[in-house]
Amino acid sequence: MSAATPPTERRVSARVGAISESATLAVDAKAKALKAAGRPVIGFGAGEPDFPTPDYIVEAAVEACRTPKYHRYTPAGGLPELKKAIAAKTLRDSGYEVDPAQVLVTNGGKQAIYEAFAAILDPGDEVIVPAPYWTTYPESIRLGGGVPVEVVADETTGYRVSVEQLEAARTERTRAVVFVSPSNPTGAVYSREDTEAIGRWAVEHGLWVLTDEIYEHLVYGDAVFTSLPAVVPEIRDRCLVVNGVAKTYAMTGWRVGWIVGPKDVVKAAANLQSHATSNVSNVAQVAALEAVSGNLDAVAEMREAFDRRRRTIVRMLNEIDGVLCPEPEGAFYAYPSVKELLGKEIRGRRPASSVELAALILEEVEVAVVPGEAFGTPGYLRLSYALGDEDLVEGVSRIQKLLAEAED
Incomplete structure (x- = not known):
């Protein structure tokens, strides 16, 4: 009589195993790794002010x-x-x-x-x-x-x-x-x-x-x-x-x-x-x-910079055919809809989801954004504008040039 087969060993609990990695931190980590490797990556992933602590x-x-x-x-x-x-x-x-x-x-x-x-x-x-x-x-x-x-x-x-x-x-x-x-x-x-x-x-x-x-x-x-x-x-x-x-x-x-x-x-x-x-x-x-x-003087200075960047990023994103970006009223994120771009051909590929579109943007123009799937709404991208003005303009300009190539 053969010995009974031992039960499959459970290595990670179901409770913890069901938890996914933070998508925003994952995108930020990938962007930083590429930068460390010498790539000119611009990251819009993490919600992190670019200012030093006062x-x-x-x-x-x-x-x-x-x-x-x-x-x-x-x-x-x-x-x-x-x-x-x-x-x-x-x-x-x-x-x-x-x-x-x-x-x-x-x-x-x-x-x-x-x-x-x-x-x-x-x-x-x-x-x-x-x-x-x-x-x-x-x-x-x-x-x-x-x-x-x-x-x-x-x-x-x-x-x-x-x-x-x-x-x-x-x-x-x-x-x-x-x-x-x-x-x-x-x-x-x-x-x-x-x-x-x-x-x-x-x-x-x-x-x-x-x-x-x-x-x-x-x-x-x-x-x-x-x-x-x-x-x-x-x-x-x-x-x-x-x-x-x-x-x-x-x-x-x-x-x-x-x-x-x-x-x-x-x-x-x-x-x-x-x-x-x-x-x-x-x-x-x-x-x-x-x-x-303490007082809120340093906060006021940061808010002024964020407000300037907010207006810039919304204007530039809305200049892209197929992108619709409502003006955010708070925080430091833009959340444009890119649903009209999905399925279109961009450099020989047809991204079917915002996950695929975000991957395409990173691979083709070295700009890191977070896909809407991470936030429960496919068909969108999140871009944090808590980064320097020059990087912001350069990053969105790269996205503009890439997405201008979209064809039916």
Whole structure:
């Protein structure tokens, strides 16, 4: 009698094995690798300001390195002085008054998003996610045991979803909704009226809201940032605000974010963090303290540059036949539709998807962009305009010349 065949060995858990790599980071890594190899690649992939972190913030970090108390463990939920400063900053910038006990300092915005979902979701809970969405939201929902439910908006509505769309997606299993304004990847900004309407709809149905405010200071023209819990106070007991220093202060590599929310949920998320990572680097926390406590002069200078680049990139993209690019009102991304170009012949190839078109652009003219599939909406490209003016013009010029060759 032959021995039984041993069961197939599972090497990676189904939960983690189902998670895909961050598409934006993958594109950025490929662009940087090609640059390191000597190729003249221009990268529009990563959402990362090209400015250095302001000097006064760096100096605070240097001093922290010399301070022995920061060489030791500190509270897992964040330095008390930083939590107090974040509460003050939230009132200053959002009009939302919170207690420092409602703040959890995290290793960047991504950890904040994951821990927020992990704290409120049970297996099978549904979370409505407006698309185009940032790549991390659905994956964090799945890691938290939930099920992302996409609601798609397109260029005809400025990439903004309506209450009617959200209601059509709501089921008895709906637990939460994601609300992001200004938006990554589209730059869409919701009006105060639309923000309030979505908040009141969530209150009516007893839903949680996770609102990502990390681009709060990057709005342009007549657009105005509106904090949902500030205009809908009734939602505050079921609202989790995610934010951080990365975009506002050009501190992407410092890895400091936070959650603001009800004390019991924040405490639960802090318990999770105490086992996952413990405290955020003390040096980075001191730098963040200096950032959120200071004025916004450096932010204003960066915003002026982003606004100039925004107008340039939108104009140049809309000069391309087959490309339609709405004007983004916030963040630092353009999200043009390239659906009319798909299937056309370009240098002997006929890209059938925006993934294939992005690959063609990288291979033929050495410009890195992110395909819309990464954000839940095929047929689009995302270009970050958080790069130097000369590189921006050169990169889009290359794309213009390439796509001008498109033929039926």
